Amino acid sequence: MYLVRLIYASRARKGFGPSDVEQILEVARKANAQKGITGMLCFNGYNFLQSLEGSRTAVNELYRHILEDERHFDTTLLEYREIIARDFDNWHMGYLGLTKENQALLLRFSNNLEFDPFKMSGATAHAMLCELSATL
Ligand SMILES: Cc1cc2nc3c(=O)[nH]c(=O)nc-3n(C[C@H](O)[C@H](O)[C@H](O)COP(=O)(O)O)c2cc1C
Structure with missing residues (x-):
């Protein structure tokens, strides 16, 4: 199964705080490891930008869950493409x-x-996430 990359932007619900991010990351890292999903999440207290990489089946299924997650809204697809690596x-x-x-x-x-990922092209969002990940 070849790899795909999906990048989206969304807005946190009112009242969403640092402990909510921690909770998402704890669950996400365990589940993603099992499903072969890798990626990067960026958040400024209001907006999310996330890149998901993995098999098409796994990424599509996770995105369906993410769309239904009530902790955020205005989920907007910025990029979806097949990738080599x-x-x-x-x-x-x-x-x-x-x-x-x-x-x-x-x-x-x-x-x-x-930081307004809703105004970014998919290519810019991807380049920015790569740059940010190098600082981790
Ligand atoms: C901004 C954001 C990013 C998320 N990223 C992931 C992720 O990378 N992996 C994951 O398994 N769940 C992630 N979640 C949580 C999913 O939306 C969902 O709660 C989780 O997959 C469990 O789904 P289920 O309760 O329907 O089984 C994220 C949620 C939000 C709001």
Whole structure:
């Protein structure tokens, strides 16, 4: 089965906090390891950007669950493509919380320091996640 990559953006529900991120990551890392899914999640307290890599079956099934997850909304597909190799093979779900300290990285991929994945192309979102993962 060949590999695919899926990238989406979404918005956290009101009241979503750091302990909710921790809970998602704990469950996600165990489940992703079992299903051969790797990827990267980025969150600034309001918006999520996530890349999922794995078999088409596994990625499609996980995305269906993610679409139904009530902890976030406005889930918007930015990219879906077949890939030759993974970019996040070290991470069953890498995580980077964007803060004022590390947001300077964003300037390379945007005309300002605002993290708004809804305004990004799939290619830009992917390049940014690769750059961010190198800082982990
Ligand atoms: C922003 C976000 C990212 C998520 N990422 C993953 C993930 O990488 N892997 C995973 O198994 N679940 C992830 N989840 C959780 C799934 O939406 C879902 O709760 C989980 O797959 C369990 O689904 P189930 O309770 O229907 O079995 C994520 C949820 C959110 C809100």
